[in-house]
Amino acid sequence: MAVPLILDCDPGHDDAMALLLAIADPAVDLLAVTTVAGNQTVDKCTLNARRVLSLAGASHIPVARGAAQPLVRRLRIADDVHGQTGLDGPLFTDEPSVPESPYSAHELLTDVLRTHPTPVTVVATGALTNVAALLASEPVPNLAEIVWMGGSTDRGNIQPLAEANAAVDPEAADQVVRSGVPFTMCGLNVTHQALVTDEIVAQFERIGTPLARVCVEWMTFFASTYRDLFGFAAPPLHDPVAVARVIDPAIVRCVEANLVIETQGEWTAGATVVDLDGYTGRPANARIAVELDRGAFWSRIVAAVAALG
Ligand code: BDR
Ligand code: CA
Numbered sequence: 200m201a202v203p204l205i206l207d208c209d210p211g212h213d214d215a216m217a218l219l220l221a222i223a224d225p226a227v228d229l230l231a232v233t234t235v236a237g238n239q240t241v242d243k244c245t246l247n248a249r250r251v252l253s254l255a256g257a258s259h260i261p262v263a264r265g266a267a268q269p270l271v272r273r274l275r276i277a278d279d280v281h282g283q284t285g286l287d288g289p290l291f292t293d294e295p296s297v298p299e300s301p302y303s304a305h306e307l308l309t310d311v312l313r314t315h316p317t318p319v320t321v322v323a324t325g326a327l328t329n330v331a332a333l334l335a336s337e338p339v340p341n342l343a344e345i346v347w348m349g350g351s352t353d354r355g356n357i358q359p360l361a362e363a364n365a366a367v368d369p370e371a372a373d374q375v376v377r378s379g380v381p382f383t384m385c386g387l388n389v390t391h392q393a394l395v396t397d398e399i400v401a402q403f404e405r406i407g408t409p410l411a412r413v414c415v416e417w418m419t420f421f422a423s424t425y426r427d428l429f430g431f432a433a434p435p436l437h438d439p440v441a442v443a444r445v446i447d448p449a450i451v452r453c454v455e456a457n458l459v460i461e462t463q464g465e466w467t468a469g470a471t472v473v474d475l476d477g478y479t480g481r482p483a484n485a486r487i488a489v490e491l492d493r494g495a496f497w498s499r500i501v502a503a504v505a506a507l508g
Pocket of ligand 1: 238325
């Protein structure tokens with residue numbers, strides 16, 4: 200049975216690839232897509248989500264717009280990484296064929312969770328603003344699990360000790376982690392194992408479809424910003440790691456540990472404090488991704504792009 204899934208995202212080049220994986224992989228059933236401000240404004244992220252679904256021919260999946268701002272902080276976008284559109288690379292001038300849902304992300308999330316016959320997994324690949332609002336609603340929704348791309352067991356990528364999705368909305372991340380809903384964190388320590396090497400790009404090129412060519416252009420842009428900003432030889436494809444964890448938990452090995460989100464620190468807001476060594480004595484409250492099966496990960500992604508034609 201395919202795992203029922205909602206993807207809450209801020210596309211974003213790696214979010215776009217996470218969407219393609221979730222649309223095409225037979226191990227998951229993508230029921231809905233919701234957007235959140237992060238990589239770009241929520242307007243641009245919503246347009247990009249519609250664009251990706253249109254390119255993938257996934258017009259049956261609703262796309263709803265979520266939070267335009269973090270819970271309490273000012274939005275900080277990542278146009279240095281993802282460009283002016285949030286999905287720079289290929290130039291699109293037409294309107295995506297997939298429309299925006301008339302529902303807000305919150306309405307769509309609650310509706311899908313209320314009506315689906317079995318608990319649904321939410322994969323979040325942006326700030327946790329929408330998810331925090333969802334968990335604050337009554338009755339508490341019947342979620343199977345939240346799997347998040349965000350945080351790090353090590354250092355950050357937007358602050359010395361904070362990863363971007365955590366740093367954009369630390370208060371939301373804190374509320375979600377404290378909620379008690381089963382929570383998995385796929386942080387930089389594991390997503391930096393998912394590097395889009397020239398060999399991976401060559402595999403997309405060999406697929407040869409219009410969608411695969413778009414993926415090559417996306418990855419080429421993403422590689423250029425990661426090279427210029429961070430000195431990476433190949434960019435890390437963060438967000439699909441969280442989808443891959445749901446597709447097959449063996450692809451992303453996790454350990455159980457205590458996780459808290461720093462919200463008060465003058466220099467450390469958004470730090471994900473993971474007690475891998477049991478220093479604090481606090482009980483485990485999260486699954487923390489630590490190791491990626493690179494071969495299995497990339498074959499699922501390449502197969503997804505090829506399957507979408
Ligand atoms: C995360 O931040 C965003 O720029 C990416 O889409 C990813 O979700 C990586 O830190
Ligand atoms: Ca993202």
